[in-house]
Amino acid sequence: MNLALYLLAIVIGVITGGITSLIGASGVMIIVPILTMLFKVSVHTAIGTSLFVDVIASLTVSYSYYKNGNIELKSGIWIALTSIIGAQLGASFASKMGEGNLSSSFGIVLVLAGLSMVRKSYKEKKDSSDTLSKLVNFKKEWQKILSALVIGLGIGILSGIFGAGGGVMILLALIVLMSFPLHKAIGTSTLIMAITALSSTVGYGVRGNIDFVLGSLLSVGAVVGGIIGSRYANKVNEKTLQKVVGICFMAMGIIMTAIEIIK
Numbered sequence: 001m002n003l004a005l006y007l008l009a010i011v012i013g014v015i016t017g018g019i020t021s022l023i024g025a026s027g028v029m030i031i032v033p034i035l036t037m038l039f040k041v042s043v044h045t046a047i048g049t050s051l052f053v054d055v056i057a058s059l060t061v062s063y064s065y066y067k068n069g070n071i072e073l074k075s076g077i078w079i080a081l082t083s084i085i086g087a088q089l090g091a092s093f094a095s096k097m098g099e100g101n102l103s104s105s106f107g108i109v110l111v112l113a114g115l116s117m118v119r120k121s122y123k124e125k126k127d128s129s130d131t132l133s134k135l136v137n138f139k140k141e142w143q144k145i146l147s148a149l150v151i152g153l154g155i156g157i158l159s160g161i162f163g164a165g166g167g168v169m170i171l172l173a174l175i176v177l178m179s180f181p182l183h184k185a186i187g188t189s190t191l192i193m194a195i196t197a198l199s200s201t202v203g204y205g206v207r208g209n210i211d212f213v214l215g216s217l218l219s220v221g222a223v224v225g226g227i228i229g230s231r232y233a234n235k236v237n238e239k240t241l242q243k244v245v246g247i248c249f250m251a252m253g254i255i256m257t258a259i260e261i262i263k
Contacts, residue, residue, distance in 0.1 A: 008038070010221040049211045076191075080152065086153040089156070
């Protein structure tokens with residue numbers, strides 16, 4: 001591997017860290033295609049390496065959000081607990097299961113969620129309460145906990161199989177089901193994603209599906225991008241961040257859907 005590819009890996013890492021810091025999302029949609037196409041890495045190794053980078057990037061970003069008081073694990077911990085189990089199950093089934101139409105379906109969900117967030121950012125403060133969270137109104141605490149456990153299991157399985165979607169799905173769950181403010185939701189989701197990604201990384205690492213050289217280079221860039229992005233994200237107001245996150249969600253959703261259609 002020549003110097004240009006080493007530098008490219010670091011640049012990709014910077015972009016990945018920036019994305020994680022702004023929307024709490026995994027960088028897999030950037031890392032996996034580039035590793036498979038330019039670095040000639042197998043898909044399973046690309047996913048494993050992406051998860052390895054996710055751990056580093058997410059820990060960096062979550063620490064920055066923590067310093068700004070934007071992490072709350074009192075509710076999110078339940079998602080984290082079962083996501084670890086789900087991630088191990090997903091990693092073990094990864095070679096046996098196909099994606100089907102999951103990517104395109106999730107892409108559509110992202111587009112709709114993005115539109116909703118952008119629309120909400122233009123509403124007056126008195127109308128900006130989360131309408132979706134009102135539809136999912138748990139009267140008892142155990143109902144919210146049980147729901148979080150089920151959501152966490154599903155998120156973990158998806159993360160383990162595809163190396164993607166975990167961070168975004170956690171973010172949506174925290175916003176919709178637990179009514180977290182956006183800054184706190186992003187900070188909390190990145191910490192949960194780090195835990196989930198670590199569990200998946202172990203699964204892929206045991207099977208020899210991680211390129212630690214590429215992963216280290218990508219991680220260096222991810223740390224830089226995560227620090228820079230987190231400083232910006234923690235300073236902007238809620239409505240501006242809603243617009244940024246909404247636009248990113250829509251872009252990611254369109255890309256995921258388009259890729260599935262092209263296949």
